[in-house]
Amino acid sequence: MGDQHDFQMPFQIGQVLAGKYEILELIGVGGIGFVVAANHVDLGEKVALKFLRPDALSNAEAVGRFAREARASVQIKSEHVARVFDVGQLPDGAPFIVLEYLEGQDLGAVLDECGALPIKVAVEYVLQTCEALASAHARGVVHRDVKPENLFLTRPAQGMDVIKVLDFGISKVALTGSSFESRHPLAETTMAMGSPTYMSPEQVRASHDIDARTDIWSLGCVLYELLTGRPAFDAPSLTQISAAILERHPPSLRLACPAAPPGLEAVVKHCLAKDPRGRFQNVGELAIALHPYGPQRGQLSVERCCSLLRGAGLSQRSFELSSAFPLSLPELGYSPSSSLEFVPSTPTLESPMTFNPAATAPARKWFAALGLLGLLGLASAVVVVRSSGTPPARAQLGAPAPNARAAVSAVASAPGQAAMLPEPPSTPGSDEAMREPPAWEPAAAAVTPPPVAPLPDRLAPSTAPASAAATDTAVTDTAAARPSSAASTVAARRRPSLPTPKPKPAASPKPATTVAGEPDIGF
Numbered sequence: 001m002g003d004q005h006d007f008q009m010p011f012q013i014g015q016v017l018a019g020k021y022e023i024l025e026l027i028g029v030g031g032i033g034f035v036v037a038a039n040h041v042d043l044g045e046k047v048a049l050k051f052l053r054p055d056a057l058s059n060a061e062a063v064g065r066f067a068r069e070a071r072a073s074v075q076i077k078s079e080h081v082a083r084v085f086d087v088g089q090l091p092d093g094a095p096f097i098v099l100e101y102l103e104g105q106d107l108g109a110v111l112d113e114c115g116a117l118p119i120k121v122a123v124e125y126v127l128q129t130c131e132a133l134a135s136a137h138a139r140g141v142v143h144r145d146v147k148p149e150n151l152f153l154t155r156p157a158q159g160m161d162v163i164k165v166l167d168f169g170i171s172k173v174a175l176t177g178s179s180f181e182s183r184h185p186l187a188e189t190t191m192a193m194g195s196p197t198y199m200s201p202e203q204v205r206a207s208h209d210i211d212a213r214t215d216i217w218s219l220g221c222v223l224y225e226l227l228t229g230r231p232a233f234d235a236p237s238l239t240q241i242s243a244a245i246l247e248r249h250p251p252s253l254r255l256a257c258p259a260a261p262p263g264l265e266a267v268v269k270h271c272l273a274k275d276p277r278g279r280f281q282n283v284g285e286l287a288i289a290l291h292p293y294g295p296q297r298g299q300l301s302v303e304r305c306c307s308l309l310r311g312a313g314l315s316q317r318s319f320e321l322s323s324a325f326p327l328s329l330p331e332l333g334y335s336p337s338s339s340l341e342f343v344p345s346t347p348t349l350e351s352p353m354t355f356n357p358a359a360t361a362p363a364r365k366w367f368a369a370l371g372l373l374g375l376l377g378l379a380s381a382v383v384v385v386r387s388s389g390t391p392p393a394r395a396q397l398g399a400p401a402p403n404a405r406a407a408v409s410a411v412a413s414a415p416g417q418a419a420m421l422p423e424p425p426s427t428p429g430s431d432e433a434m435r436e437p438p439a440w441e442p443a444a445a446a447v448t449p450p451p452v453a454p455l456p457d458r459l460a461p462s463t464a465p466a467s468a469a470a471t472d473t474a475v476t477d478t479a480a481a482r483p484s485s486a487a488s489t490v491a492a493r494r495r496p497s498l499p500t501p502k503p504k505p506a507a508s509p510k511p512a513t514t515v516a517g518e519p520d521i522g523f
Helices: 060-075 107-114 119-138 213-228 238-247 262-271 283-293 296-311 361-388 404-413 430-435 468-481 485-493
Strands: 021-029 033-040 046-052 084-089 095-100 104-106 151-154 162-165 340-343 354-357
Touching: 021 046, 046 060, 060 084, 060 095, 104 107, 107 151, 107 213, 119 151, 119 162, 119 213, 119 283, 119 296, 213 262, 213 283, 262 283, 283 296
Parallel strands: none
Antiparallel strands: 021 033, 033 046, 046 095, 084 095, 104 151, 151 162, 340 354
């Protein structure tokens, strides 16, 4: 923007225009226009109003450019293009455009204050610009005046730096089927068709065959200046600048910016090819080449570029990266080791340079081999653990246990529980021990069951025991007097480790207790 102190607005601060825009302040002044901040009275929204300077209203060419900017900007739907909300006219017929209000500064001012930018920051700004231009090119709009002053840096509520592309006033709207309409010869309006420092060779020659590749040239100039802090082509006069653009190459990028990788320098050279057929053929290809040198979040801009151009039928390229490794570029082509495959060819009209993404087969083989080795290692570890593991400790068969015989006898005497005893392991001589009773174990005395009094007739069908207490007593006495065969078997199997007990006399059977009359049946 130009000097605001020497410019006088045709209206006053606080004046309401078109019945709804209250003028707040002057934001900036350009060559043919100026911008003010205004408040929408009905909505309470802050907007920006762009006007033509009073001395430019008589220039039909300038008025046509102004109207074309509004038409071109409203067609482009991108978060990286300043949105157009409305258009209007002042009472004297002067047109104006209502734009979204942006807080920040353009990259020209940033370069004046900070000088060269870090590589990742500069690449990210250019990737966002590529996304905006992809939206424009997909709709047939060529900007033709890409420069740092038209790239506005703002920071919305999310806190991320966002580039907004401004000033489509000299854009070529291909949807109309014509270039910039003017009654004047194009050679006489070369200054109006772009900024000399960033104009492509075809613009310098005032060629009518200007397409999207002229914006790619300008992007190369902008990236060079963001990385080095100085223009790619600079000279004291317009004639010398034009000659440098047509005949010379810019100074080496790595001499002015030693930190720049060789691949990034090759990308800039590719943008600045004198012949449009030797450049990137669309901003999608440029974005793919720049992606490895920017931040990871720049991948979203690359994907959007390719998607927009593919949807418009301007490119068949798609972008899918599993990782971003720096590319290695020779003088005229890439030889990357990442998932991008560059297919160099002689820059001709029939076979322009193209970038093709390809999957990395060697990388997939390495991943498969590593996975197989991991499975083998896991299987080996399982085998080693199982082979070295010890079985749980078992109780010694010969270790005496307190009240062992009593417990075995009680279990053996319970009906239906002898089968639940665990089968001990077979030892030599166990069969003989089972067939021959041990010498130290006395023979079980024959026990004659006591006589049971007959039940009365009215109780004959009942099978209930005479008394729970009496039955328990009888069973206990009987078990003590007559060891069961299961108890004898278990005792015989434990014989080798048990001490020899003293013989005990056989218990005499106790007579069953009866009561005169009807027996107590526990009712």
